[in-house]
Amino acid sequence: MSQALKHSLSTEHRAKVQARGVNVYYGDKKALSGIGLDIPEHQVSALIGPSGCGKSTFLRCLNRMNDIIEGCRVEGAITIDGADIYAKDQDVVQLRARVGMVFQKPNPFPKSIYENVAYGPRIHGLAPGRKELDDLVRDSLERAGLMGEVHDRLDHPGTSLSGGQQQRLCIARAIAVKPELILMDEPCSALDPIATAKIEELIDELRTRFTIVIVTHSMQQAARVSQRTAFFHMGELVETGSTEQIFTNPKDDRTQAYITGRIG
Amino acid sequence: MAADHIVKTFDEDLTQMINMIAEMGGLAESQLAEAVMALVRRDEGLAARVIDHDERQDELEEDIEAQVIRLLALRQPMALDLRTVVAALKIAAELERIGDYAKNVAKRSLTLMQTQPVGNAANTIMRMGSIAGDMIHNVIDAYLNKDIVKADEVRARDQDVDQLHTGLFRELLTYMMEDPRNITACTHLLFVAKNIERIGDHATNIAESVHYLVAGERNERERSKQDLSSSTVINVWDKS
Amino acid sequence: MTDSLANDIRLRRRYQAERRFRIYGITATASGLLFLGVMLVSILIIGHSAFRQSFIKLDVTFDPEVLQIGDKTDEESLRYAHFQGLIRVALREKFPEVTDRRELRELYALVSRGAADVLCEILIDDPGLMGQRHTYWLPASDDMDLFVKGEIKSSAPEIERQLSDRQIEWAERLTSDGLVDLRFNTAFFTTGDSREPELAGIWGAVKGSFYTLLVTLALSFPTGILAAIYLQEFAPKNPVTDLIEVNINNLAAVPSIVFGLLGLAVFLNFFHMPRSAPLVGGVVLALMTLPVIIIAARAALLAVPPSIREAALAVGATPMQTVFHHVAPLALPGMLTGAIIGMARALGETAPLLMIGMVAFIADIPQGVTDPATVLPVQIFLWADSPERAFMSKMAAGIMVLLGFLIAMNLIAVVLRHRFEQKW
Numbered sequence: 001m002s003q004a005l006k007h008s009l010s011t012e013h014r015a016k017v018q019a020r021g022v023n024v025y026y027g028d029k030k031a032l033s034g035i036g037l038d039i040p041e042h043q044v045s046a047l048i049g050p051s052g053c054g055k056s057t058f059l060r061c062l063n064r065m066n067d068i069i070e071g072c073r074v075e076g077a078i079t080i081d082g083a084d085i086y087a088k089d090q091d092v093v094q095l096r097a098r099v100g101m102v103f104q105k106p107n108p109f110p111k112s113i114y115e116n117v118a119y120g121p122r123i124h125g126l127a128p129g130r131k132e133l134d135d136l137v138r139d140s141l142e143r144a145g146l147m148g149e150v151h152d153r154l155d156h157p158g159t160s161l162s163g164g165q166q167q168r169l170c171i172a173r174a175i176a177v178k179p180e181l182i183l184m185d186e187p188c189s190a191l192d193p194i195a196t197a198k199i200e201e202l203i204d205e206l207r208t209r210f211t212i213v214i215v216t217h218s219m220q221q222a223a224r225v226s227q228r229t230a231f232f233h234m235g236e237l238v239e240t241g242s243t244e245q246i247f248t249n250p251k252d253d254r255t256q257a258y259i260t261g262r263i264g
Numbered sequence: 265m266a267a268d269h270i271v272k273t274f275d276e277d278l279t280q281m282i283n284m285i286a287e288m289g290g291l292a293e294s295q296l297a298e299a300v301m302a303l304v305r306r307d308e309g310l311a312a313r314v315i316d317h318d319e320r321q322d323e324l325e326e327d328i329e330a331q332v333i334r335l336l337a338l339r340q341p342m343a344l345d346l347r348t349v350v351a352a353l354k355i356a357a358e359l360e361r362i363g364d365y366a367k368n369v370a371k372r373s374l375t376l377m378q379t380q381p382v383g384n385a386a387n388t389i390m391r392m393g394s395i396a397g398d399m400i401h402n403v404i405d406a407y408l409n410k411d412i413v414k415a416d417e418v419r420a421r422d423q424d425v426d427q428l429h430t431g432l433f434r435e436l437l438t439y440m441m442e443d444p445r446n447i448t449a450c451t452h453l454l455f456v457a458k459n460i461e462r463i464g465d466h467a468t469n470i471a472e473s474v475h476y477l478v479a480g481e482r483n484e485r486e487r488s489k490q491d492l493s494s495s496t497v498i499n500v501w502d503k504s
Numbered sequence: 505m506t507d508s509l510a511n512d513i514r515l516r517r518r519y520q521a522e523r524r525f526r527i528y529g530i531t532a533t534a535s536g537l538l539f540l541g542v543m544l545v546s547i548l549i550i551g552h553s554a555f556r557q558s559f560i561k562l563d564v565t566f567d568p569e570v571l572q573i574g575d576k577t578d579e580e581s582l583r584y585a586h587f588q589g590l591i592r593v594a595l596r597e598k599f600p601e602v603t604d605r606r607e608l609r610e611l612y613a614l615v616s617r618g619a620a621d622v623l624c625e626i627l628i629d630d631p632g633l634m635g636q637r638h639t640y641w642l643p644a645s646d647d648m649d650l651f652v653k654g655e656i657k658s659s660a661p662e663i664e665r666q667l668s669d670r671q672i673e674w675a676e677r678l679t680s681d682g683l684v685d686l687r688f689n690t691a692f693f694t695t696g697d698s699r700e701p702e703l704a705g706i707w708g709a710v711k712g713s714f715y716t717l718l719v720t721l722a723l724s725f726p727t728g729i730l731a732a733i734y735l736q737e738f739a740p741k742n743p744v745t746d747l748i749e750v751n752i753n754n755l756a757a758v759p760s761i762v763f764g765l766l767g768l769a770v771f772l773n774f775f776h777m778p779r780s781a782p783l784v785g786g787v788v789l790a791l792m793t794l795p796v797i798i799i800a801a802r803a804a805l806l807a808v809p810p811s812i813r814e815a816a817l818a819v820g821a822t823p824m825q826t827v828f829h830h831v832a833p834l835a836l837p838g839m840l841t842g843a844i845i846g847m848a849r850a851l852g853e854t855a856p857l858l859m860i861g862m863v864a865f866i867a868d869i870p871q872g873v874t875d876p877a878t879v880l881p882v883q884i885f886l887w888a889d890s891p892e893r894a895f896m897s898k899m900a901a902g903i904m905v906l907l908g909f910l911i912a913m914n915l916i917a918v919v920l921r922h923r924f925e926q927k928w
Contacts, residue, residue, distance in 0.1 A: 063818065065814065065818065068817065070741055093820050093821075096817065096818060096820040101814075103811060103814060103815065105811055107812060107815040108815070109812065109830060110812075110834060119816075119819060119821075119829070120819035123819070123820065123825055123829075124820055174818070174819065219342060220340060246343075247342050247343060247346070248347065248480065249343065249347075250343050250480075256343050256344055259342040259343050260269065260341065260343050260345045261269050261271060261274065261342075261345075262269055
């Protein structure tokens with residue numbers, strides 16, 4: 001392996017998020033048990049695993065979206081930059097401003113493209129004036145690679161865009177709040193391959209500014225976009241490692257079986 | 265392999281590919297054995313057959329390459345499957361080279377039939393050939409059974425071939441110095457020995473591929489080189 | 505071979521079943537439309553004549569002597585003046601041969617008693633007319649009106665009709681002299697109820713309905729929407745909220761008269777709120793409408809995709825911001841529909857209002873929510889209950905006005921919905 005290649009794959013990144021002994025229950029059902037995982041800063045971490053393995057549940061622990069689910073209980077410690085996000089004095093609204101999220105189905109607000117992006121900064125008071133807000137919206141759209149396509153119709157409804165554009169609008173909406181961490185829950189599962197490729201390219205660009213965690217059903221996608229991969233199975237974290245290692249030489253038989261298509 | 269794939273035709277494709285490797289391996293082994301036999305027994309017919317068989321070897325290699333490309337494109341293999349497929353591509357290329365060397369040995373054996381036998385070089389060649397043949401046999405076995413121990417043994421046995429080659433190299437040089445009429449035969453024998461030594465190297469490469477295939481990691485240590493023929497000097501003046 | 509034949513038969517049967525089903529559907533729809541058409545046509549046939557009123561042309565002299573007010577011309581005395589006398593004088597001038605008292609009474613009965621009020625208003629507006637002679641078109645009585653409209657036939661035996669032979673003779677003379685005219689009945693749309701069919705108007709009931717619904721809407725819409733939002737979006741799931749939910753669903757099915765009894769017991773007898781007032785009616789109807797609005801609003805909220813809530817929460821909106829910025833606006837059209845259904849039900853409701861006295865005869869037009877009033881369906885019920893034949897057409901006309909009111913309400917709702925939906 002060349003020196004340059006080794007450097008780019010090195011795991012010498014600070015752990016942005018640390019999960020230790022995380023258990024999640026839905027009522028009596030244990031959805032996650034004993035998850036310990038570090039998510040390195042400025043890298044894309046992919047969470048893979050069969051349906052119902054708990055990868056989305058874990059993702060939703062990171063911005064406490066599980067809070068809105070009735071009967072959901074989280075144990076253990078999750079820290080972002082060393083601060084426990086489940087601490088009593090942690091404000092959920094503030095947390096979600098730091099941890100943005102992009103969902104499986106593009107879900108723009110049924111408002112104009114501009115309003116979609118401006119909403120977050122507005123409620124968090126990130127832009128003191130009209131001009132600043134305009135700049136922030138444009139910058140976010142630019143960074144989401146959408147500006148070129150929508151610059152002349154910012155007042156059109158966000159729902160009038162194509163699926164891929166809607167998803168990039170949702171990404172623009174997330175980054176407009178200037179988060180540190182972006183969670184993506186199968187962001188491309190409803191998109192065609194070209195739209196998917198655009199999102200993947202975007203994810204790679206965003207990595208320089210944000211730390212990204214992506215849940216995906218497509219192992220090829222995990223392989224393409226991520227530097228770190230964690231394999232979940234039946235509510236447990238089976239294996240974690242560099243994406244290259246997981247996809248060429250997984251250590252655990254369950255990982256091997258999953259990524260070579262031997263278990264559902 | 266741990267278990268069958270959910271998609272059964274994937275297993276079928278992989279099995280088909282592995283069977284072709286097995287066939288290539290068997291062919292390479294018998295070609296080498298026959299080429300050496302043709303040399304030792306001065307059997308023209310056998311030599312001609314070896315040369316003919318090389319075509320089948322080339323065909324198989326092309327088929328395997330096509331199958332590998334097909335698998336990569338259609339199945340997008342991951343992890344063990346990916347390593348299996350990539351190893352198959354490499355092993356097929358190695359076996360094809362082995363076939364070429366065997367063919368070359370057969371060709372040279374035809375030439376050597378027109379010269380006087382030189383010492384007991386043929387014996388050494390036969391020993392080299394049999395070791396190299398064993399290596400091919402064992403490495404294909406190791407591949408089929410995913411047997412990393414056997415693969416590593418094959419890798420170690422390359423030393424024997426190299427040592428025999430170095431010895432034969434000295435011997436043949438001596439023959440040539442003794443009698444210039446031996447030069448033609450000896451030169452051809454040198455090439456034959458070199459070919460078999462190369463076959464050993466290729467078998468070793470296959471062993472390394474098998475190691476990577478099974479373990480997911482490369483062999484760590486640099487393997488000790490026992491082929492010293494490249495630095496062998498026989499000082500004529502010492503003799504006199 | 506046989507297999508494919510059986511398949512053909514099965515396929516044909518399936519298509520036949522399909523066609524049969526369509527025919528059933530078309531039949532059902534057509535019969536529904538037929539009944540609706542019959543109803544509308546019969547209402548139109550009965551009611552259309554109420555929109556026209558016969559007038560009789562008379563030369564009236566504002567004679568202070570006949571008015572019996574001496575030389576006083578202030579409004580107060582004019583109100584009590586004997587305008588009836590003016591009309592009698594005018595009629596006697598038209599028919600000088602009639603002298604018998606009984607005959608005279610029959611003659612006077614051709615002109616509506618309301619004609620005197622008309623003259624009274626004219627004189628109050630312009631007292632300078634005193635002593636002058638002018639020609640006025642004055643409303644005919646209900647029986648005269650029916651005769652003019654052809655609903656009383658002279659060919660019928662005298663005993664079976666409200667007009668005597670003599671009255672018919674006079675009426676025909678007036679008609680042939682061009683002194684009778686059928687005109688658009690503006691009084692119907694401007695006056696309140698009356699004992700005299702030719703004077704009875706719908707306006708009092710329309711305003712009563714309007715005030716009642718205003719109170720209902722003002723109370724039930726915000727309350728219902730807020731309750732629905734709380735229950736749907738914020739309330740924790742526990743036995744208490746479950747119980748509330750079950751009760752709301754049950755309340756929607758409670759007979760409306762029960763709400764009337766409640767209104768009687770609580771608002772009238774306990775709180776001593778004014779009887780017959782739109783305020784109490786509105787409160788009672790609001791109680792009745794509330795469950796409908798809550799259920800419809802909750803359904804509308806439930807129909808908003810959860811992804812919108814997630815999206816808002818994920819950018820850091822508080823639950824309240826999520827609901828009021830995103831969820832409620834999306835559910836608003838559905839909430840409006842629910843509100844309109846509830847309002848329409850309230851508009852057509854009679855039973856609970858009977859219990860709180862809105863069934864009383866009220867001739868005055870209400871000027872506010874505390875004035876005694878009646879509402880459209882009650883007015884229709886009262887007219888339908890009246891013995892005078894002329895009220896028949898009033899009733900049908902009242903139904904038309906009620907339907908018109910309903911259509912107007914729905915139109916407003918459609919426009920509002922459209923406006924809110926366009927925003928997205």
